[in-house]
Amino acid sequence: MSQRARNWLLVAPAGAWLLVMLVLPLSVVFVFSFGERAPSGGYVPAFTFEQYLNLPARFAAFKNTLILAPLGTFAALLIAYPLAYQLAVRTSEKWKTMLLVLVIVPFWTSILIRSYAWIFILGGRGIPALLEIVGIEDMRLINTPFAVLVGIVYGYLPLMVFPIYVSLDRLDKRLLEASSDLGAHPLTTFFKVTLPMSISGIATGCMLVFILLMGEFLIPALLGGGKVFFVGNALVDLFLQSRNWAYGSAVAMMLIIIMLVTVTLYMRLISRLNIQRDDASIM
């Protein structure tokens, strides 16, 4: 058997699996999004744009997702960056790895279990009860956009810290010394040296978190109490409750399209930022 044939034989099972369990299902969603709902639920073949024209009916879900996903990503970035900086730049080699592992470990345990813990913390007997002791009464936290935001930041913080840590760890610390030796203010050093050098880590972290948030279901379901819902919650409702496959497929297609567009625009922006920096360094 030739080398070529052997390689093909090795790749074929995985390729076939991906075709049947990934490409076929996604194609079905694409096709169904142009179809119609059967009276008893399910799908009737058709070619219509009706489902797409009906998308505004689920406007609230898209609005919530498109507000809270970027907001959550940004909040996670704000909290993650100082921690990643502390770990990468100011922590001794001995402790670095262990402290980083401590950040990542929660991410590999069930997000379902970690999220529902916040039902206790934000619920009536948690933080609101503590606030009452201080004198702030009737503070409602659970089932609000704030609760969902906390859950998001909590759930995806590790994913944000890791890439930023990697980019800051690679940064040559002598650059920071050189900058301060040349009389730059620490803030100037940060904005002119550290931040630009870690932009790739920030970009990776934001992308990972944003992509996962766009498809989020659990956190709004547990902490939003039906009032704060994402596209993911609409999809669960459409496919498991009302069994409106055609419309649900159109919603899913729209979600994928929005993700592709934002991610592409974002990549463009980042690469442009990088090019500008290269120009600056030549000058």
Next chain:
Amino acid sequence: MRIYAICVYVFLYTPIAIIALFSFSAGRSASQFEGFSVKWYGRALDNPFVMDALGNSIFVAFVSATLASILGTLAAVGLQGIRGPSRAVFDAMIYIAVMIPGIVIGIATLIALVTVFDVLNPWLAGIWPDDRQPPALSMGMGSLIAAHTMFTLALVVIIVRARLASLEGALNEASADLYATPFGTFRQITLPLIAPAILAGFLLSFTFSFDDFIIAFFVAGSETTLPIYIFSSIRRGITPEVNAIGTMVMLASLVLLVIAQLILRRGDKRKR
């Protein structure tokens, strides 16, 4: 700065600590601590629904992680020698598999398989011998294993490929010069070197499958996995029993994660 870091760690670990703490509460209330007791652990382990869900979760995770490790490793090895458009198509599929939200994978698999089964079942009934009950394909453990294998296979390909890329070609050439067959080279040189990556891929796949809720929610049919059981329990109201299950699940994931790390670490050392 140091205080800030400590605050973030407190933020990360308080919720986990609270669940673990409440799981030892003796009372019925899930959010008030009423004396130390391990009775909820006993209660959880005696609950046939919990044990059934746990069994399903372990079975699905083990089978899909095994399949993913085998298929993913074979693919990663084969891909080394493939260039051109077919390589690009395969890479694109891996990329899509990890990029697409789990919820979309869940619904897509659900409607595709239900549609395919609707076509296949009458056809199977038609060709089946008259005296036997024809099989009825439906959503269940099989479809769940297939969906999890799809995703974790992509993970294994990524992990093993990174490992293969870091190996030195000289080793393979030396082996070939010494008249080893390509299969001999693979078995005696490449396989031992990528074994840690395969094992790490297996453990990560197992953890992913074991913890996955959203894909299983759509694809598992009438079967219950542990995350599905926990989710529906939370919907009915949290009990200390759920906290006990959660604590045990987190502990199990932690142990697997530490094992995966140790294996990867040891592999790195051996390489040097």
